[in-house]
Amino acid sequence: MTIEYSLSDTLERLYHNQLALEAALMELTLSAEKRGLGDVGENVRGVLSTIGDNAGHIKQGLARLRGLDIG
Numbered sequence: 001m002t003i004e005y006s007l008s009d010t011l012e013r014l015y016h017n018q019l020a021l022e023a024a025l026m027e028l029t030l031s032a033e034k035r036g037l038g039d040v041g042e043n044v045r046g047v048l049s050t051i052g053d054n055a056g057h058i059k060q061g062l063a064r065l066r067g068l069d070i071g
Contacts, residue, residue, distance in 0.1 A: 018054075
């Protein structure tokens, strides 16, 4: 049996993966900073900021897709 996934379902899973990767990167960042690697932590925090900004756009796009009932 073939299961068809809608576009919004697929994008929702990608969004959840992005959030999980963001959390994992933060854990690694905190560990690096505890070891005195402040420069690494600063660089990763910059990247995490971009990921957070993009997550907001993705969430809004998903809401719009659901509202349009695009599958």
